[in-house]
Amino acid sequence: MKSDLPTVKLLNRVLKNELTATNQFFLHARMYKNWGLNALNDHTYKASIKAMKQADDLIERVLFLEGLPNLQDLGKLLIGENTDEMLRGDVTLVTAMRTQLVEGIGHCESATDYVSRELLEDILEHTEDHMDWLETQLSLIDKVGSKNYLQAMM
């Protein structure tokens, strides 16, 4: 199969975000763990592993399209100093990812690359789930206060 270059570029940009997310979530997870916030560690660790698996799917797809997956490019990590900032940093990243995925799905649709589209749709679904979870956490902090929230996450 001949590579459709714009699609490869697009998949590489999505890959960059997935790799960034893998690292950002991983570090945040282990910071939570270090503070004894095990519930947050568990969830964020899983999100990191999921992002890595999605990066893997993207890598395989790019190779199949005869492109070179770019594992070198990584975005700026948004690392917070406390739980609230960490959750917000993750929301920022996930929001940027979502915007990009929605655009990407449109591109794949018009390029009639339905397999890439399906892959991006799958990633979008998980991205939105994670965004939903993050927003729930922030609204919980708002409702019950930071102290009570952190106690519940231990």
Next chain:
Amino acid sequence: MYICICEQVTDREIKAAINEGASSLRDLRNELGIAKECGQCGHCAKAMLKEHADHNRSERPPLPKQAPSCGSTDLFPLFGHAILASD
């Protein structure tokens, strides 16, 4: 939040340096040691410098509106923009 991961420099430290007169990335580099290694923080540091400059400019008009909060959470939209811009 951490702006420069390589040197462990936070937004508060950068804001303090800007308030004390740092007006360029070079100033920040000299004072705080940021943007010397991977350079990933340059984008965000510049965005903070720009926000400070814009803020100062908008403070001049006769009707001083309520000062925009400089709390770090307000910076997140800025960074979201930086992420997309660097694609």
